[in-house]
Amino acid sequence: MELIDGNLVSRKILSELAEEVARLSGIPKVVFIRVGNHPASISYLNKKQKVASEVGIRSELLAFSEDVEEQALLAQIDLLNAEKSVHGILVQAPLPSHLSEQTVFNRVSPLKDVDGFNVINIGKLFQEDSAGFVPCTPLGIAELLEQSEVNIEGKHIVILGRSLIVGKPTALLLMQRAKKRNATVTICHSKTENLFELTRMADVVVAAMGKPLFLKGNMIKKGAVVIDVGINRVPDASKSTGYKLVGDVDFNDVTPIASKMTPVPGGVGPMTVTMLMRNTLRAYYLNN
Amino acid sequence: MELIDGNLVSRKILSELAEEVARLSGIPKVVFIRVGNHPASISYLNKKQKVASEVGIRSELLAFSEDVEEQALLAQIDLLNAEKSVHGILVQAPLPSHLSEQTVFNRVSPLKDVDGFNVINIGKLFQEDSAGFVPCTPLGIAELLEQSEVNIEGKHIVILGRSLIVGKPTALLLMQRAKKRNATVTICHSKTENLFELTRMADVVVAAMGKPLFLKGNMIKKGAVVIDVGINRVPDASKSTGYKLVGDVDFNDVTPIASKMTPVPGGVGPMTVTMLMRNTLRAYYLNN
Numbered sequence: 001m002e003l004i005d006g007n008l009v010s011r012k013i014l015s016e017l018a019e020e021v022a023r024l025s026g027i028p029k030v031v032f033i034r035v036g037n038h039p040a041s042i043s044y045l046n047k048k049q050k051v052a053s054e055v056g057i058r059s060e061l062l063a064f065s066e067d068v069e070e071q072a073l074l075a076q077i078d079l080l081n082a083e084k085s086v087h088g089i090l091v092q093a094p095l096p097s098h099l100s101e102q103t104v105f106n107r108v109s110p111l112k113d114v115d116g117f118n119v120i121n122i123g124k125l126f127q128e129d130s131a132g133f134v135p136c137t138p139l140g141i142a143e144l145l146e147q148s149e150v151n152i153e154g155k156h157i158v159i160l161g162r163s164l165i166v167g168k169p170t171a172l173l174l175m176q177r178a179k180k181r182n183a184t185v186t187i188c189h190s191k192t193e194n195l196f197e198l199t200r201m202a203d204v205v206v207a208a209m210g211k212p213l214f215l216k217g218n219m220i221k222k223g224a225v226v227i228d229v230g231i232n233r234v235p236d237a238s239k240s241t242g243y244k245l246v247g248d249v250d251f252n253d254v255t256p257i258a259s260k261m262t263p264v265p266g267g268v269g270p271m272t273v274t275m276l277m278r279n280t281l282r283a284y285y286l287n288n
Numbered sequence: 289m290e291l292i293d294g295n296l297v298s299r300k301i302l303s304e305l306a307e308e309v310a311r312l313s314g315i316p317k318v319v320f321i322r323v324g325n326h327p328a329s330i331s332y333l334n335k336k337q338k339v340a341s342e343v344g345i346r347s348e349l350l351a352f353s354e355d356v357e358e359q360a361l362l363a364q365i366d367l368l369n370a371e372k373s374v375h376g377i378l379v380q381a382p383l384p385s386h387l388s389e390q391t392v393f394n395r396v397s398p399l400k401d402v403d404g405f406n407v408i409n410i411g412k413l414f415q416e417d418s419a420g421f422v423p424c425t426p427l428g429i430a431e432l433l434e435q436s437e438v439n440i441e442g443k444h445i446v447i448l449g450r451s452l453i454v455g456k457p458t459a460l461l462l463m464q465r466a467k468k469r470n471a472t473v474t475i476c477h478s479k480t481e482n483l484f485e486l487t488r489m490a491d492v493v494v495a496a497m498g499k500p501l502f503l504k505g506n507m508i509k510k511g512a513v514v515i516d517v518g519i520n521r522v523p524d525a526s527k528s529t530g531y532k533l534v535g536d537v538d539f540n541d542v543t544p545i546a547s548k549m550t551p552v553p554g555g556v557g558p559m560t561v562t563m564l565m566r567n568t569l570r571a572y573y574l575n576n
Contacts, residue, residue: 102415119411126410126456127390154479156486162463164415171459172414175450175475184482186474187463191442194472197489198444201482 001255004148004227004262006140010270013143014055017277021056028284029058030088030114030276031080035073035099036066040233041092048090051273057280070099074107081109087287088114088280093165111286114279117164125172133279138170140271141206141227146180148260150204150225153182158202160248161209162189166229170206207248217253226254226261229268289543292436292515292550294428298558301431302343305565309344316572317346318376318402318564319368323361323387324354328521329380336378339561345568358387362395369397375575376402376568381453399574402567405452413460421567426458428559429494429515434468436548438492438513441470446490448536449497450477454517458494495536505541514542514549517556 021028030052032045045061052059064073080089089112095101105117113121116135124132145152157174161167167187174183186202188195189209199205199219207215208229220226230248247264254261262268309316318340320333333349340347352361361379368377377400383389393405401409404423412420433440445462449455455475462471474490476483477497487493487507495503496517508514518536535552542549550556 102417119408119415119417121411122414123407123409123411126414127407127452129390129407154481156480156482162465168414168460171475172456175477177450182477182479184474184476184480184486186472187459188472189463189470191470192444192472193442194444194489198472201485 001258002148002260004144004225004260004267006144006262006267006270009144009147010274013274014051014277017274017281018055020281024284026284026288027056027058028087028280029060029085030090030280030283031060031062031086033062033064033073033076033089033091035064035068035092035095038094040231041094045092048273048276051277052280055277057277066096067098070103073099073104077104077107081107081112084287086112087283088112090115090276112283114276114283116169116279122164122169125169128176128178133282134173135165135169136272136275136279137166137208137229137268138173139275139278140268141170141229142173142181143275144227144262144268144271145204145225148225150260152204153180155183155203156186156201157183157204157206158186158188158198159206159208160188160195160199160215161207161229162187163208166206166208170208209248211248212246213248213250215249215254217250217255217257220254220257222257223259224257226258227268228262228264231264231269289546290436290548292432292513292548292555294432294550294555294558297432297435298562301562302339302565305562305569306343308569312572314572314576315344315346316375316568317348317373318378318568318571319348319350319374321350321352321361321364321377321379323352323356323380323383326382328519329382333380336561336564339565340568343565345565354384355386358391361387361392365392365395369395369400372575374400375571376400378403378564400571402564402571404457404567410452410457413457416464416466421570422461423453423457424560424563424567425454425496425517425556426461427563427566428556429458429517430461430469431563432515432550432556432559433492433513436513438548440492441468443471443491444474444489445471445492445494446474446476446486447494447496448476448483448487448503449495449517450475451496454494454496458496497536499536500534501536501538501541503537503542505538505543505545508542508545510545511547512545514546515556516550516552519552519557 049059110118110120116133121132171185175185204225206227212232228247228249233243236244337347398406398408404421409420459473463473492513494515500520516535516537521531524532
């Protein structure tokens, strides 16, 4: 089994991005919005700010209290949409239940929507209109497959999970009529009856349903490529944090069967952040 | 094999719509736009106008010459978007190659987009936001499956074709997290390598790739449900028109194997027109 090293691929892309940013006359800037104090959100945003700084992208964090009113949040987004020095805006999910994620994401200007969750950018992904922003995790998955020389054209990719953020946009991206895309895609989910049958025939399995260690070795065919999008915190008394991160794939069980696979951490995770930087640089060009 | 009769289901829905329209204080109005003299476009629009009239919906046809400039077409759409007495607008595809279908479809106000092709409505379908318009053929397919009591929850639906108009929106619609949806969906297309393997395992096959008589009996499993979206004109000297209509399914060959299937004509075709009427009535409410 060959490891698909997301950190390695990320470092290469980030160093190219840093060179490009250094040559610009201005400085790209992204604003992150966090609501509440969800530990994972804090940790993701720390990582995003750290990587932005490494690449030379300016970032700013606006943290709202858990009980912020939707109107206040939307008003802040409107200000950022209008602010010329801000090129990218990202609202960290998940949001507290009194807020509509859809309303909030759709309020971000499509031209600054570096997360690609605005309804117009989703529609453009569907229409194969490359002018839009594509969500970062699907972009990261496509990039990892390409860099690892996994040929997906005409191949069967089974995606586990139908989320707006990973499952569905990944399907739309990988099935596009384009070189190095053109995959045959199946989306499975919690209601799927013949899930094992489907995963066992897949050339590539993308696990993105948020169930720790769900995918086992006996669920894939020999030589399949496995992409693990899961990032689950499970209790671990031996860690100082009290938890460890595991994917949706049972790594050790799948290792003898897969030909290539991503680890957790160090697989899709860093690629998501890297693609966010690439999207921010695109937003800089679009807004200048 | 039980025939799924699109004409029968259509008549039932149309008579309900006609009753509803008769109770309104105003009259719903849809404007059709045709560019050039494509015979199929003329015939589809005739049918749409005829059915609209039966239901009590007012319709108007604007026919542009083949060489109309895009700006002129877009200016006309702007006028219709602003015109209060017009509730629905439909631009008949295909458009001549000098026009961008995407630009034209996206110009139709999302609130009058009874065809559901505006980028915002496509995005809403993806986001499972029921406030948007869903394209008519996918709606018709979902309705036929429901009316024929085909249970698709958790079942495997294989869609042949990844078009913006049928394949992709049908996938998004049928996989939605909702009662009588929740299907597991695979999209196959011209590059798919294991197409036979996939069609042979499907509980439902939706054939929508525009290849006459493509799907044969040996490509499906015993008892599968087959939905034929193809409408292909093939030469036939015995017809006064010189052609006959055939689907993407080899009807006679599939008949002994399928449990239920749609004929061509008389299957999905009438349902597409019927769903257009339903969308127009919705547009009337939305714009009043």
